[in-house]
């Protein structure tokens with residue numbers, strides 16, 4: 616199978632996501648939960664530089680944060696899973712520059728894995744069929760399939776692998792709050808499931824029923840915006856509730872927890888209002904980090920890396 620020349624290099628920015636809606640549905644026989652979520656990519660980005668080298672295997676250098684051993688890194692796991700499906704004999708050297716805080720519900724690790732799969736597909740289009748790439752992604756994490764695609768706004772269902780790309784919404788600005796607490800995703804699912812069992816609460820119905828229900832404007836999104844994790848996660852971690860309150864005090868179109876947290880965000884349709892809001896939130900809540908971000912209509916394209 617022919618492929619890129621030894622020494623070829625590509626670069627791609629790996630954006631964070633927020634969940635504009637996140638509904639956790641029934642528990643599947645696999646033990647995982649089905650979900651229904653509206654993913655939105657934002658311009659807070661890690662970056663990945665990948666070089667083809669003669670020696671087989673995947674070497675990783677991480678800049679900007681300590682995210683644990685290379686063998687566990689989602690970039691390395693994604694690359695190995697892709698290589699295992701092909702008969703290529705070359706290896707990869709990867710430089711990952713982290714800007715997205717890890718384990719924040721912003722999908723940083725998942726985005727890096729999706730970016731890696733997009734780089735490999737750019738070099739050898741279709742060498743691993745799209746369906747198989749999605750399956751590899753879903754095995755790595757529920758958010759990875761979104762980051763293997765193209766669109767910035769996607770409705771994800773199943774374990775996240777059933778994706779419906781949606782037309783972009785008008786540009787919007789986000790105040791992203793990052794409370795300095797860590798929320799482990801597995802226990803958050805566990806707490807939600809136990810709460811439902813104790814209250815004998817039924818699994819809530821999906822928010823979207825067919826294409827016609829898909830939102831076409833920010834007010835429509837605002838009317839649907841919810842995250843099933845928010846009551847359990849913000850209830851268990853006061854700094855998250857405080858950061859959310861600081862953002863809500865600035866009157867965004869809506870504000871939510873992202874994923875299973877700890878990150879929270881407020882969405883503004885006006886850039887100046889968002890800029891004022893980020894300053895006010897920093898002043899009101901100095902214990903959390905707040906950053907301004909923008910929605911992305913598409914995931915950033917894979918491009919040649921300079922010398």
Ligand SMILES: C[C@](O)(CO)[C@H](O)COP(=O)(O)OP(=O)(O)OC[C@H]1O[C@@H](n2ccc(N)nc2=O)[C@H](O)[C@@H]1O
Pocket residue numbers: 634637646647648649650652720725755756757758774800801802804874875
């Ligand atoms: C919260 C979200 O970010 C929403 O976009 C995702 O569901 C996160 O999914 P993820 O990255 O796959 O989460 P992981 O950290 O790999 O999963 C940790 C644990 O959460 C539980 N889990 C995760 C995803 C899912 N759809 N159902 C689950 O029940 C499982 O016990 C799993 O072992």
Ligand SMILES: Nc1ncnc2c1ncn2[C@@H]1O[C@H](COP(=O)(O)OP(=O)(O)OP(=O)(O)O)[C@@H](O)[C@H]1O
Pocket residue numbers: 682683687688689690716717718719720721722723724725727728756758800874875876
């Ligand atoms: N490339 C990576 N970047 C960040 N963390 C990684 C990476 N690879 C593996 N990890 C591990 O995964 C954990 C979760 O990281 P990640 O940033 O994906 O969480 P998250 O934002 O909560 O994601 P999600 O919203 O998909 O649950 C980290 O604590 C880290 O140990």
